Amino acid sequence: MRTVQVPLDDRSYRILIGPDLMPQIGRQCRRLKLGGACTVITDEHVRPLYAKTVLNSLESAGFRTHLVSIPAGEPSKQLKMVHRCYNALAEARLDRRSFVVALGGGVVGDMAGFVAASYLRGVDFVQIPTTLLSQVDSSVGGKVGVNLKAGKNLVGAFYQPRLVLCDLDSLKTLPAREYRAGLAEVIKYGIIDDATLFRRLEKDMSKILSKDSSVLGSIIARCCQIKARVVGADEKEGGLRAILNYGHTIGHAIEAITRYGTFLHGEAISIGQVAAGILSRELTGFPEGEAARARHLFEITGLPTSLKLSTLQRKKLMDAMQLDKKVSEGKVKFVLASAIGSVTPGHTVDPRSVHAALDQVTS
């Protein structure tokens, strides 16, 4: 088992990463001296696979348990589900000493985390992320929340868990497409911070695609370490945390214009990162060969690196970028690379350059 410490003073916590960890959840919660009762929040895909193991472990460690299961998928990240969970917690008579366990992907983690942050003004929160994306990204950093009709993640809080437990075995049941989408964030960590990680991904991608846990553990741990360090230096997104948005300016716009129906998030930011690589080549001296290596790595991972866009859709894409939350004072800001492993945020880019980059990722 590997451990990554997230350094946030009195809210510091540990991420445990390894195979067969779910049966240990009870013991780990006991170790943290969490309260006597807990509610496990999960979704309908994950519940039949893992809820029993988690509940058994918690009960064996002496906790009183309750289970709430929500429909799987992004539409569950809404206030109506939060409300349903509050009622379930109240019915189960969870008090201030109790805790919430999020068992599932980023949807469950974000929604259940918001429930934990606000129920009785905050109860302890433990995450068991079961998708690759949630293990390397959404479970690290303390952003919790839900969507509104007006947009994604518009209601939320910064609320750190007491513990995150990444069981590598849970990835075995994850659909291949979801798994590959998570790898887009893994590759992102290589590009933004760690050329050695990037080279390992190039070398070991076939093992990674076969979910070989001997390579996965160290790679997931490295991603968590990078995010933990960035978040530790900039918990509330003042500056450095922005580098995590590499590829996301165009990626989010692609998701928005396709109404979140065509591409998974990881697929959209794969195309976004290829476009950011092209912009970086033009504007921040990213060597041509490195941009090509990045594109190739997305390709061999089985991620999309281009999309079809009509003229109207292209206009909508440019407009959608203006609406993205990374716009400040009317200017779209990009994170750009100067080398694999080194990026800087805050670049204002001329729309003509954006169009030229889009020409190379669209047909």
Ligand SMILES: NC(=O)c1ccc[n+]([C@@H]2O[C@H](COP(=O)([O-])OP(=O)(O)OC[C@H]3O[C@@H](n4cnc5c(N)ncnc54)[C@H](O)[C@@H]3O)[C@@H](O)[C@H]2O)c1
């Ligand atoms: N809080 C943050 O910092 C942060 C960062 C990135 C993304 N997010 C959020 O995360 C969400 C996306 O998370 P996600 O990609 O994990 O999606 P998800 O939670 O919808 O999970 C994807 C699908 O896989 C299923 N699933 C989960 N684990 C499984 C397993 N082990 N085996 C089989 N099926 C499984 C789920 O039921 C779902 O159908 C978005 O809402 C996004 O906004 C948050």
Ligand SMILES: [Zn+2]
């Ligand atoms: Zn992302």
